[in-house]
Amino acid sequence: MAGGGGGAKADEPQPHPPKEQLPNISYCITSPPPWPEAILLGFQHYLVMLGTTVLIPTALVPQMGGGNKEKAQVIQTLLFVSGLNTLLQSTFGTRLPAVIGGSYTFVPTTISIILAGRFSDNLDPVEKFKRIMRAIQGAMIVASTLQIVLGFSGLWRNVTRFLSPLSAVPLVSLVGFGLYELGFPGVAKCVEIGLPELVILLFVSQVCFRILQYMPHVIKKGKHVFDRFAVIFAIVIVWIYAHLLTVGGAYNGAAPKTQVTCRTDRAGLIDAAPWIRVPYPFQWGAPSFDAGEAFAMMMASFVALVESTGAFIAVSRYASATPMPPSVLSRGVGWQSKTLHIFMITPPLI
Numbered sequence: 001m002a003g004g005g006g007g008a009k010a011d012e013p014q015p016h017p018p019k020e021q022l023p024n025i026s027y028c029i030t031s032p033p034p035w036p037e038a039i040l041l042g043f044q045h046y047l048v049m050l051g052t053t054v055l056i057p058t059a060l061v062p063q064m065g066g067g068n069k070e071k072a073q074v075i076q077t078l079l080f081v082s083g084l085n086t087l088l089q090s091t092f093g094t095r096l097p098a099v100i101g102g103s104y105t106f107v108p109t110t111i112s113i114i115l116a117g118r119f120s121d122n123l124d125p126v127e128k129f130k131r132i133m134r135a136i137q138g139a140m141i142v143a144s145t146l147q148i149v150l151g152f153s154g155l156w157r158n159v160t161r162f163l164s165p166l167s168a169v170p171l172v173s174l175v176g177f178g179l180y181e182l183g184f185p186g187v188a189k190c191v192e193i194g195l196p197e198l199v200i201l202l203f204v205s206q207v208c209f210r211i212l213q214y215m216p217h218v219i220k221k222g223k224h225v226f227d228r229f230a231v232i233f234a235i236v237i238v239w240i241y242a243h244l245l246t247v248g249g250a251y252n253g254a255a256p257k258t259q260v261t262c263r264t265d266r267a268g269l270i271d272a273a274p275w276i277r278v279p280y281p282f283q284w285g286a287p288s289f290d291a292g293e294a295f296a297m298m299m300a301s302f303v304a305l306v307e308s309t310g311a312f313i314a315v316s317r318y319a320s321a322t323p324m325p326p327s328v329l330s331r332g333v334g335w336q337s338k339t340l341h342i343f344m345i346t347p348p349l350i
Helices: 035-064 068-089 104-114 125-151 154-159 165-189 191-213 217-222 229-245 254-263 291-318 325-344
Strands: none
Touching: 035 068, 035 104, 035 125, 035 229, 068 191, 068 325, 104 125, 125 154, 125 291, 125 325, 154 291, 154 325, 165 191, 165 254, 165 291, 191 229, 229 254, 291 325
């Protein structure tokens, strides 16, 4: 595991052999799933993070003046950097199976940049979008530099020494609170599709699993299929249901906002996105810097830093990994921000 006894500092607690696997946890750091199942589970993780990855640009890009083309570019870039950041984190950072996705911590600060008065004089929406993106890039460069310094210098290690499992619980809870602010209002916009999605997900992951668990041993081999792949089952069922409503004309007379939210053929992202596109640094131009915006983004970055630390602790425990020394947590934070610093785009943090 990362941060073995030779790499930990003398005054840090030394790692010990992996803990016993938690109840109802099928796989851990020392017992990975077979490759076919791992690929399918990885695709399910992609679907889970795709929702938040799409939700953040969908909420922000229209306020910046961008259309479907710009929204697709931001989503593609965020997905690309999230995947690269996950690869680097699992290889050089904490080396835990942690998926790096979008964070809602940066949304309020980004909105404050969008609403800045210095962009109001630009009448061309696309040019306004690029100017705002360059301002966000500049603020993110400064914010990621802060995390890089705290992580690779070992300063964050001094903070993580005082983190216990009791303190990790509220830290991990903070990670998902952003879903309530943006996710549930989105469900309410199309409740006839959003509510069945939640119900089916709960039914497939819990009810079906419990039914199969207590049925005869004839089907014992496949009793974990529903709880492990509940998201895939729920998405497929609800997508077919939503598509039937669309082609059946259920929304033909609905308001334009309802049609965009509920119909399966009005998102516009697939048509606007190119088949192949590789994101690159400064794709929207050279960054611009503002002291106030940089300071506000640094505060948001510090909050995300605390959230990420709690998430790493939770992943370590659920994976039955060796307890991470503070130096490994600090290194993971440094690598997490280094990828963001290189590409200087919207924030792909846990």
